[in-house]
Amino acid sequence: MRLLTAAGPLLTEHLGAHGELQLADRQQLLEAVEGAGLLGRGGAGFPTARKMRTVAAGSRPVVLANGCEGEPASGKDALLLSRHPHLVLDGLQAAAHAVGAAEAHLALHRGSPALPLVRKAIAERRDRATVTLHEVEPRYVASEESALINHVNTGVAKPVFTPPRPFERGIGRRPTLVNNVETLAHLALIARHGAAWFRAVGDPEEPGTQLFTADGAVVEVPTGTAVRSLLDLRGLQAVLVGGYFGTWVGVAQAQDLVLTHRDLRAAGGALGAGVLVGLPATGCGLVETARVATFLAAENAGQCGPCFNGLPSIAAAVRALALGPWDDRTMTDLDRWLGVLAGRGACRHPDGAVRFVLSALTVFAADVVEHRAGRPCKGVHSAPVLPVPLDGRSWT
Amino acid sequence: MRVRVNPIDCTAHGLCAELLPEWISRDEWGYPVVDSQTLPAQLVKSAKRAAAACPTLALRLQQD
Ligand SMILES: Cc1cc2nc3c(=O)[nH]c(=O)nc-3n(C[C@H](O)[C@H](O)[C@H](O)COP(=O)(O)O)c2cc1C
Ligand code: SF4
Numbered sequence A: 001m002r003l004l005t006a007a008g009p010l011l012t013e014h015l016g017a018h019g020e021l022q023l024a025d026r027q028q029l030l031e032a033v034e035g036a037g038l039l040g041r042g043g044a045g046f047p048t049a050r051k052m053r054t055v056a057a058g059s060r061p062v063v064l065a066n067g068c069e070g071e072p073a074s075g076k077d078a079l080l081l082s083r084h085p086h087l088v089l090d091g092l093q094a095a096a097h098a099v100g101a102a103e104a105h106l107a108l109h110r111g112s113p114a115l116p117l118v119r120k121a122i123a124e125r126r127d128r129a130t131v132t133l134h135e136v137e138p139r140y141v142a143s144e145e146s147a148l149i150n151h152v153n154t155g156v157a158k159p160v161f162t163p164p165r166p167f168e169r170g171i172g173r174r175p176t177l178v179n180n181v182e183t184l185a186h187l188a189l190i191a192r193h194g195a196a197w198f199r200a201v202g203d204p205e206e207p208g209t210q211l212f213t214a215d216g217a218v219v220e221v222p223t224g225t226a227v228r229s230l231l232d233l234r235g236l237q238a239v240l241v242g243g244y245f246g247t248w249v250g251v252a253q254a255q256d257l258v259l260t261h262r263d264l265r266a267a268g269g270a271l272g273a274g275v276l277v278g279l280p281a282t283g284c285g286l287v288e289t290a291r292v293a294t295f296l297a298a299e300n301a302g303q304c305g306p307c308f309n310g311l312p313s314i315a316a317a318v319r320a321l322a323l324g325p326w327d328d329r330t331m332t333d334l335d336r337w338l339g340v341l342a343g344r345g346a347c348r349h350p351d352g353a354v355r356f357v358l359s360a361l362t363v364f365a366a367d368v369v370e371h372r373a374g375r376p377c378k379g380v381h382s383a384p385v386l387p388v389p390l391d392g393r394s395w396t
Numbered sequence B: 001m002r003v004r005v006n007p008i009d010c011t012a013h014g015l016c017a018e019l020l021p022e023w024i025s026r027d028e029w030g031y032p033v034v035d036s037q038t039l040p041a042q043l044v045k046s047a048k049r050a051a052a053a054c055p056t057l058a059l060r061l062q063q064d
C-alpha cells in the first residue's frame, strides 16, 4: 500500500510514515512526473505532466485540487481525504512548486464528512503556496473542472463553454492546473521517491497503484488488476465499471477484464474514477439503468438545449423500457436521442450519460426483448443496487 | 476552419441552419446539429454570414 498506509491523519503521523516533503528543482520535479507516467485519477486518465507543462509556461499560474467526488458509487477520495489529508496537501504543494504557483485551492462538496479533518490538516501545516478551501454544491456536474473554476470565480458551480480551457484561463483568468486529489497524493510520493519507484508496480503504460471503490469498499491495487480479483463475480449478471459515465459489462466479459484505461477503451467502456458495482443475477439491469438515467437527467445544469431536452427524454424512454408502458416509438425515439447528443453540451455530461445507457441496451439486450413482450423477470422488484442521491434538488 | 455552437448561449433560433443548411441541421427541439469536420472552402463565406446573424453570437468559427 502506497497511499492507504496505516498512518493516521495527523501531521506527525504523516511525517512518521512518509518523512518530510523536500521539493527539489522545479524542472527535475516535472521530469520525474513525466518519467513516472502519472495519469490523472479523476476519470479521464490524462497525463499529469503534460497539463503541468502547459500551465507552467503561463503567467502567475494557480493549482486546484478536485476532491468533490461527484460519483455516487465512489468513496475513494473521501477516504483518502479523511485518512491521509497531508498526502493530498503535500501533492498540492508539489504541484504548485512544479508549475510555479503561489496560490492553491482545494474543492470539496459542501457537507462532506472529510471537511473538518481537511480543515484541521491545513491549519497544521506551514505551506509555501497558500491553500484556500472551497465548499461546492453537491451536484454531479459541479465538480467538472470548468464548473469548479466558475464556482471559485463567480460562486456558480456550472460548467462554462471551452475553450479557453482551465489550463489556459482559469481561476482569476490565470492558467489553472486542475487535478484530482488522488492524482496529487501519488504526486506527493513521486516527489519523494522518483519516477523509477513509481513505475515499479502496475501496468507499464499506466503505472502505479490506483484506488478503486468496489461495491462501496475502497482498495488500493496496482493498475492492471483484474476485475475478478476485486469483485466476487459468482452470482452476478453484470458489473458497472467506471461509474455513471462508465459502462455495464456482462459477467462473462468481466471475467477476463483488467482495469486499465487501454483495456476499458478497447472494450468500449471507460475506467473513469475506478468504480465497480456488481449487479446480482436477481436484479434488473434495466431498472437500475432507468434509476441512474433519471438521476443524470436531473443533474443536467439546465444550460444546453441538447442536454436539458435530451437527457430527460432518454431517461423517460429507459423508464418505459424497464417498467412500461411501451409504445412503438419508445425504442426508435431512444435510439435517435442516444445518437444525437454526444459532443453537443458545454461539458461531457451528456456524452457520459449516453455511453452508460447505450451499454445497458447491449448488455441487457435479451431483457429488453422480454420486457417488451410484457414478461419482465422478478428482478424489477428487487432492492436497488446503484446508489442514487435523488432528493428533488434543483439548480437555483 | 470549423463551426462550433456555444450550447450555453444558443437559444435555438435556427437562423444558422437556414443560412448554412449544407452544414447545420436542427434536432427535434430546434437546436443546431453541426458537422464537426473542417469546413470546405466554398462554405466559409456563408458560415461567416451565419455566425454574424446568430442573435446570441453562439455560432463560432474556429481555426483548426
Ligand atoms: C460532469 C463531470 C463531473 C466530474 N466530476 C469530477 C469529480 O467529482 N472529481 C474529479 O476529480 N474529477 C471530476 N471530473 C473530471 C474533471 O473535470 C477533471 O478532468 C479532473 O478533476 C482532472 O483531474 P485529473 O487530471 O487528476 O484526473 C468530472 C468531469 C465531468 C465531465
Ligand atoms: S452539457 Fe448539460 S450538464 Fe453540461 S453544462 Fe450543458 S446543460 Fe450543464
Ligand code: SF4
Binding pocket: B005, B009, B010, B011, B012, B013, B014, B015, B016, B017, B030, B031, B032, B053, B054, B055, B056, B057, B058, B059
Ligand atoms: S442562430 Fe445561434 S441561437 Fe439560433 S440556433 Fe443557430 S446557434 Fe443557436
